[in-house]
Amino acid sequence: MTGTLINIATVLAGTGIGVTVGGRLSASAQQRVLAGLGMITLVIGIELALGWRDTSPLYVLGGILVGGLIGEALGIERRLEAFGDLIQRRLARGPGSGASTLSEGFVTASLLFCVGSLTVVGSIQDGLTGDYSTLATKAVLDGFAAIALAATLGWGVGLSALTILLVQGTLTLGAGLFDELLQGEALAALTSAGGVTIIGIALRLLDLKDVKVGNFLPALVVAPALVGLFSLF
Numbered sequence: 001m002t003g004t005l006i007n008i009a010t011v012l013a014g015t016g017i018g019v020t021v022g023g024r025l026s027a028s029a030q031q032r033v034l035a036g037l038g039m040i041t042l043v044i045g046i047e048l049a050l051g052w053r054d055t056s057p058l059y060v061l062g063g064i065l066v067g068g069l070i071g072e073a074l075g076i077e078r079r080l081e082a083f084g085d086l087i088q089r090r091l092a093r094g095p096g097s098g099a100s101t102l103s104e105g106f107v108t109a110s111l112l113f114c115v116g117s118l119t120v121v122g123s124i125q126d127g128l129t130g131d132y133s134t135l136a137t138k139a140v141l142d143g144f145a146a147i148a149l150a151a152t153l154g155w156g157v158g159l160s161a162l163t164i165l166l167v168q169g170t171l172t173l174g175a176g177l178f179d180e181l182l183q184g185e186a187l188a189a190l191t192s193a194g195g196v197t198i199i200g201i202a203l204r205l206l207d208l209k210d211v212k213v214g215n216f217l218p219a220l221v222v223a224p225a226l227v228g229l230f231s232l233f
Helices: 002-024 027-054 057-074 076-091 101-114 117-129 133-178 185-205 219-230
Strands: none
Touching: 002 101, 002 117, 002 133, 027 057, 027 117, 027 133, 027 185, 057 076, 057 185, 057 219, 101 133, 117 133, 117 185, 185 219
């Protein structure tokens, strides 16, 4: 849980800084922050994606292609957006009042910080091996992103710490259930597929391509499953 606790701390700190000094940041300065986040995220994604050197790239390729088709068929991205809209409407201050800044900040930050393969890969690594370096890196990214978001959306961004605790904490504590399955090539395939989807997040942050990253989340299951399947033959 160390990585998750660090992540929560950086998001809360970033929110506090963003609310305090956010009004002094110009729109161009906020864009520069997001661009920097995008470039760093891209490097992290590439580094993790190269984990396929410890397995066959075909497992990762198959996982991304098949997982993407499954996610598209299930409409994962669309459902996530609908869920966010539902929460935002529930948190609105009253009929006809529109969505409050508080709810918008909470929903936007929760989706950005928790709906991504960096969350899954980092949490599982923390739970299985005690290595929280991936989550620590994510925590730094989230902290800076929280500054940029809180500068315009306010304290609602800090409420996403509850979502981080729930999602990442559950994945970390439950990672032991996969201890026998996610080893060697299977873990390498999972990490690499996660890296590829993180590259998709970077492309969105850099405003280069609106990759529906949520639809590729099944790849994190399909890639290691392909390793297990072919190991039977």
